[in-house]
Amino acid sequence: xxxxxxxxxxxxxxxxxxxxxxxxxxxxxxxxxxxxxxxxxxxxxxxxxxxxxxxxxxxxxxxxxxxxxxxxxxxxxxxxxxxxxxxxxxxxxxxxxxxxxxxxxxxxxxxxxxxxxxxxxxxxxxxxxxxxxxxxxxxxxxxxxxxxxxxxxxxxxxxxxxxxxxxxxxxxxxxxxxxxxxxxxxxxxxxxxxxxxxxxxxxxxxxxxxxxxxxxxxxxxxxxxxxxxxxxxxxxxxxxxxxxxxxxxxxxxxxxxxxxxxxxxxxxxxxxxxxxxxxxxxxxxxxxxxxxxxxxxxxxxxxxxxxxxxxxxxxxxxxxxxxxxxxxxxxxxxxxxxxxxxxxxxxxxxxxxxxxxxxxxxxxxxxxxxxxxxxxxxxxxxxxxxxxxxxxxxxxxxxxxxxxxxxxxxxxxxxxxxxxxxxxxxxxxxxxxxxxxxxxxxxxxxxxxxxxxxxxxxxxxxxxxxxxxxxxxxxxxxxxxxxxxxxxxxxxxxxxxxxxxxxxxxxxxxxxxxxxxxxxxxxxxxxxxxxxxxxxxxxxxxxxxxxxxxxxxxxxxxxxxxxxxxxxxxxxxxxxxx
Numbered sequence: 001x002x003x004x005x006x007x008x009x010x011x012x013x014x015x016x017x018x019x020x021x022x023x024x025x026x027x028x029x030x031x032x033x034x035x036x037x038x039x040x041x042x043x044x045x046x047x048x049x050x051x052x053x054x055x056x057x058x059x060x061x062x063x064x065x066x067x068x069x070x071x072x073x074x075x076x077x078x079x080x081x082x083x084x085x086x087x088x089x090x091x092x093x094x095x096x097x098x099x100x101x102x103x104x105x106x107x108x109x110x111x112x113x114x115x116x117x118x119x120x121x122x123x124x125x126x127x128x129x130x131x132x133x134x135x136x137x138x139x140x141x142x143x144x145x146x147x148x149x150x151x152x153x154x155x156x157x158x159x160x161x162x163x164x165x166x167x168x169x170x171x172x173x174x175x176x177x178x179x180x181x182x183x184x185x186x187x188x189x190x191x192x193x194x195x196x197x198x199x200x201x202x203x204x205x206x207x208x209x210x211x212x213x214x215x216x217x218x219x220x221x222x223x224x225x226x227x228x229x230x231x232x233x234x235x236x237x238x239x240x241x242x243x244x245x246x247x248x249x250x251x252x253x254x255x256x257x258x259x260x261x262x263x264x265x266x267x268x269x270x271x272x273x274x275x276x277x278x279x280x281x282x283x284x285x286x287x288x289x290x291x292x293x294x295x296x297x298x299x300x301x302x303x304x305x306x307x308x309x310x311x312x313x314x315x316x317x318x319x320x321x322x323x324x325x326x327x328x329x330x331x332x333x334x335x336x337x338x339x340x341x342x343x344x345x346x347x348x349x350x351x352x353x354x355x356x357x358x359x360x361x362x363x364x365x366x367x368x369x370x371x372x373x374x375x376x377x378x379x380x381x382x383x384x385x386x387x388x389x390x391x392x393x394x395x396x397x398x399x400x401x402x403x404x405x406x407x408x409x410x411x412x413x414x415x416x417x418x419x420x421x422x423x424x425x426x427x428x429x430x431x432x433x434x435x436x437x438x439x440x441x442x443x444x445x446x447x448x449x450x451x452x453x454x455x456x457x458x459x460x461x462x463x464x465x466x467x468x469x470x471x472x473x474x475x476x477x478x479x480x481x482x483x484x485x486x487x488x489x490x491x492x493x494x495x496x497x498x499x500x501x502x503x504x505x506x507x508x509x510x511x512x513x514x515x516x517x518x519x520x521x522x523x524x525x526x527x528x529x530x531x532x533x534x535x536x537x538x539x540x541x542x543x544x545x546x547x548x549x550x551x552x553x554x555x556x557x558x559x560x561x562x563x564x565x566x567x568x569x570x571x572x573x574x575x576x577x578x
Contacts, residue, residue, distance in 0.1 A: 012168070016161050025152045025155075030189065030190055033134065037131065037135065038087060038283070038284040040087075041092055042528050043088040045092055047089060047092075055079035056075065057072065057073045077118040082128055083127065083128045089101040098142075101138065105139055121169075122165045122168055122175075129159065132151070132185075136188075139151070155185060155189065159182060163182060163186070163199070166202070171209070173227060176231050179202055179203040180231040182196060183238060187238045200247060200250075203232075203250060217304070218328040219275060219331055222271040222304070225260065229258070230284075230288045254294060261285060262289065262296065263301070263304075265315075273340065274335055276354045278354065278526065301408050301415075309436065314341065314445070316417075316445060319335045319336055319374075324397075331395075333371075334369040335374065335382075336400070336421045337374050337419050338372035339373055344503055345503065346485065348499060348507065349373050349483075351481060352522070354367075355525040357525075358525065358531065376478075378476060378477060380424070399423075401422050402422060404421045405420055412440070414438050417436040418434075419433070419434050428461065428462060429461030429463075431458070433449070433452060434450070435450075450549065459547050472545075474545075476541070480537060482538070484535040486501060487500040488536045495517065496509065496510055497517070508555070508557075510553065511540050511551065516541040
């Protein structure tokens with residue numbers, strides 16, 4: 001149930017949305033809006049095919065108006081009223097995509113443009129206003145003067161609404177969206193620039209409050225950081241275009257975030273997929289970094305709680321900090337010490353990803369430790385998902401690791417990472433420690449996973465857990481989730497897993513004797529697809545029977561794999577059934 005403050009905010013939103021109807025429209029844009037924004041051609045084609053995914057709900061259009069689709073699941077209204085689908089239709093870019101986008105936009109104006117409906121919240125209005133401005137040329141192409149006037153009048157109403165309500169948006173990304181939407185819309189239209197003045201100051205204050213000295217967000221979500229960074233670069237560009245100065249807090253935040261995003265960038269240009277974030281659309285990260293004007297410098301090996309090892313064509317990114325806490329825990333994952341590995345243009349070792357787009361069950365599954373490439377005790381995660389209470393409480397990640405010591409060393413033969421966490425100490429007395437050693441040429445990654453009962457109190461707790469459990473000891477699994485494009489084969493002796501990438505590279509996985517090595521079904525959660533994708537995972541299973549258990553393993557390119565491969569394979573556009 002919504003609290004009294006939230007209910008009051010909704011009431012004020014509705015009041016100001018109604019009042020916005022009396023606000024007169026702008027006569028024209030200051031100049032032709034610059035087309036920008038990143039959408040997915042795949043999702044655009046899915047929309048045109050009549051079936052696509054919106055807030056985890058498969059939406060069947062096929063001759064229906066988007067606004068006629070019943071909102072049977074939470075989040076659907078927010079997803080469609082934010083106009084994210086407009087990015088995808090603009091990416092598809094053909095006449096049919098434009099016609100569909102125009103129909104849905106003018107139908108929205110007819111139904112909701114007068115201040116009605118669930119879309120009049122500060123964050124949604126900010127997102128919607130940005131997309132209307134970014135895609136104005138796409139939307140207004142071929143429309144008559146009366147349609148253009150109606151478009152500008154409705155955009156002006158949203159701009160006025162934001163001038164009254166943007167500051168009331170929830171702290172963090174929603175407030176960035178609301179304030180940025182106000183600035184972009186106000187500076188784009190004639191006679192509205194004064195509405196941007198308070199928002200420019202407030203956005204700089206939000207940068208100081210939400211982006212720390214290392215260029216990080218409390219959620220530790222790399223894709224969310226990219227979203228904020230993109231909003232800040234867009235608004236800075238609009239301020240420059242209008243002949244205005246960018247406040248120091250705003251420009252400083254851009255300068256802080258850029259190197260952090262570079263540290264979270266894999267070799268293929270995608271982001272590390274942790275804590276609810278995806279890899280980002282192809283090219284979006286590089287485009288945002290280029291647009292920022294922040295020149296590349298030495299890449300920090302530690303950024304936003306992640307450790308980066310990169311050599312040759314290989315990048316490895318490790319979750320090397322406790323999970324987000326407080327309000328940010330609602331999207332946190334139990335992924336401490338999990339890693340991803342990308343070789344050239346091809347992701348190889350991944351995490352399953354956020355399943356939020358596929359509904360609550362997938363969201364919860366995607367947050368658990370077994371959905372990440374790390375060690376987990378059988379049946380347990382390194383942090384627990386809360387149960388009971390209101391919706392906010394049920395989304396929280398609790399009882400996670402608090403102590404995550406990390407050391408990184410650069411050596412002549414490669415890069416060495418050491419890390420540990422105490423997520424299993426409270427119940428089992430065991431600390432998980434992980435060593436990762438990336439060779440200087442990026443052709444091999446050797447690792448060691450340890451379960452250690454370090455202190456006397458931990459050993460007593462471990463002994464009690466042994467007595468209460470099966471005689472075989474405390475079971476654990478180490479998982480390496482594979483990208484769906486990786487072809488995996490376990491040899492007849494169940495000793496080596498061969499991994500072939502689409503580029504033609506072949507890697508081999510080996511581990512200690514005496515453990516159970518298997519190749520099992522897995523899943524890959526990607527919001528550009530209509531449903532979860534099938535994949536594979538390497539699983540090493542064993543038992544801890546003493547206070548010190550060690551498992552050594554290695555991933556290395558096969559000897560006959562060339563140092564450099566011309567990767568000319570084109571990425572296929574997934575179809576509706578992918």
